[in-house]
Amino acid sequence: MNDPVLVVKGLTVYRETYAAVQDVSFTVPAGMDTAIVGPNGAGKSTLIQAILGILPYRSGEVFVLGQPLSPKGKLPPAVRQQIAYLPQNFLFDRRIPITVREFVGLGWDRLGLQLPWAGGQARRHAVQQALTQVDAWHLYQQPVSVLSGGELKRILLAYCLVRPRRLLVLDEAPAGLDVRSESEFYRLLHQLKKDQGWAILQVSHDLDMVRRSCDRVLCINRTLLCQGTPDHSLTPENLSLAYGPEFVRYRHSC
Amino acid sequence: MALSLFAIAILASLANFSTMTIQSEFTRVIDLFQLPFMHRALMGSVLTGFMGGLMGSFTILRQLSFFSDTLGHSALLGISIGFLLGLDPGWVLLPFAVIFALGVTYFLERTRLWTDALLNIIYSSSLSIGIILLSFRDDYKGGITHLLFGDILAMRTTDLIFSSVLLVxxxxxxxxxxxxQILxxxxxxxxxxxGVSVSAQRTAFIVLLSLVVGISIKAIGVLLISAFVVIPACAARLLSRTFAQYILISAGLGALGAAIGMMVSAFFDLPSGPSIVTAQLAIFLLAMLAPNRRKLAL
Incomplete structure (x- = not known):
């Protein structure tokens, strides 16, 4: 359990002709909440998409739960099963007919070849438990398309919860929520993290939240500028390196 | 609504007949059902309708409706190449449809232009080239209507076997x-x-879709084939709440529409493709009127 869940060494990712992420190295220890901060276009989303195998990487090494990720994004299915990814603005076509129960069930499935009725009772039970934990069991028959922003985020957390996981990767997960729903989301996320022993790697723009609740922080602007505890890393000097001096002056006058 | 128009037309025509003619009409219908071609046509339409609905359910959600339209139109090019090479067009069509579909997918991924604009170029040009090639064959000019709108007599036993295998x-x-697929x-x-391999899943889906389109072309015709894939799925979307229901209803409505259409085509001696599409339209309109539409929250 004390092994790091994620080890990244000298990772370089190209987007078309330029290096969006260059020579980034860090580790995510088990059970810790690590935030990635940096300005727009700094390569934060690119970085996590490469770690998940959504984008291919050019050079470097990535180990997820001790298993190497190939540059094209291949990872053993047993490892995949223990990771969950919540994308930035989970926008989907609302005309797709799917109920809350069906959607959360997708988080439980192994997604190889399987009979459509596989799992049966165990699947139903896991879905019910996950929905109860995020206080959304009453929504199970609802179409996902009618959910409010806050409800949708809770359902996404249930999708992560429905099977034991070790690493959660969030790309600005609360984007689009109002202040109150956002703090609700974080309260639930941190509670679940404690209960489940999840390690979290999350891209965030909310530096105050990062200071308050993250264990570690990575400042990124194409390259890794600094890493460490929020108090150590989010100094005016480092923020100035990441976001530019204008931003720091603004933050200090607040 | 279209269904009720059908019914009105039938009733009106019946009213004009004397009892004698009703009897003779009835005998004609019974006789029709005993003809082997009618058995093949009905079975074939149910099989292909079921497949069309099944694959159509994912086709419309992935916004591949226009892609399936392009596949259908390009089939004419495949058929005309078959004629020019002196081969059986039925057998040239299927490999052609698969290669064409994969080629178009590759082309769409490689360019940065709008997908619908590119598909428009592909389908109109392949249709044009197909018609030009066919015009070199004087003996086939009369057959173009059948290619465009489907031919109830074209369903052979080999087609039925192939359709059954493909459906499975x-x-x-x-x-x-x-x-x-859902995720x-x-x-x-x-x-x-x-860990879902997107390219493998997508390629497999497109190969199957192109085979379904290729095998259904004979009954539905080049111009209407995409409706055959799209309409049952849209009707099913209006009637279903869960994804599982949606797929099953789509496949069922596909088969139902094809069977009704094929019968109407046989009874009234109408081209089979338009008859099937009109029957499917009737089902779609009924689905729009269905009371549980509100639950969908579209």
Whole structure:
């Protein structure tokens, strides 16, 4: 359990002709909440998409739960099963007919070849438990398309919860929520993290939240500028390196 | 509504007949049902309708409706190439449809222009080239209507066997990869993060879709084939709440529409493709009127 869940060494990712992420190295220890901060276009989303195998990487090494990720994004299915990814603005076509129960069930499935009725009772039970934990069991028959922003985020957390996981990767997960729903989301996320022993790697723009609740922080602007505890890393000097001096002056006058 | 128009037309024509003619009409219908071509046509339409609905359910959600239209139009090019090479067009069509579909997919991924604009170029040019090639064959000019709008007599026993095999393959494919297909349709990066091989799944789906389109062309015709894939799925969307229901209803309505259409085509001596599409339209309109539409929250 004390092994790091994620080890990244000298990772370089190209987007078309330029290096969006260059020579980034860090580790995510088990059970810790690590935030990635940096300005727009700094390569934060690119970085996590490469770690998940959504984008291919050019050079470097990535180990997820001790298993190497190939540059094209291949990872053993047993490892995949223990990771969950919540994308930035989970926008989907609302005309797709799917109920809350069906959607959360997708988080439980192994997604190889399987009979459509596989799992049966165990699947139903896991879905019910996950929905109860995020206080959304009453929504199970609802179409996902009618959910409010806050409800949708809770359902996404249930999708992560429905099977034991070790690493959660969030790309600005609360984007689009109002202040109150956002703090609700974080309260639930941190509670679940404690209960489940999840390690979290999350891209965030909310530096105050990062200071308050993250264990570690990575400042990124194409390259890794600094890493460490929020108090150590989010100094005016480092923020100035990441976001530019204008931003720091603004933050200090607040 | 279209169904009720059908009914009115039937009643009106019946009213004009004396009892004698009603009897003779009835005998004609019974006789028609005993003809082997009618058996093949009905079975073939049910098989292809079922497949069309099954594959159509994912086709419309992935916004591949226009893609299937392009595949259908390009089939005429495949048929005319078959004629020019002196081969049986039926057998040239299927490999052609698969290669064409994969080629178009590759082309769409490589360019940065709008997908619908590119598909427009592809379908109109392949249709044009197909018609030009066919015009070199004087003996086939009369057959163009059948190619464009379907021919009830074209269903052969080999087609039925091939349709049955293809239906089983499609059902097994959709069944075994159902969860991956759903997640892929909902959110591609989330599916990749879970280890779903997007390119393999997408290629397999497109190969099957092109085979379904290729095999259904004979009954429905080049111009209307995409409706055959799109309409049952849209009707099913109006009637279903869960994804599982949606797929099953889509396949069922596909088969129902095809069977009704084929019978209407035989009884009234109408081209089979338009008859099937009109029957499917009637089902779609009924689905729009269905009371549980509100539950959908579209």
């Amino acid at each position: 393959v499609c059902a097994i494919f959709i069944g075994l990869t159902l969860r991956s 892929l349709t909902l959110h591609e990066p989330m599916a990749i993060a879970r």
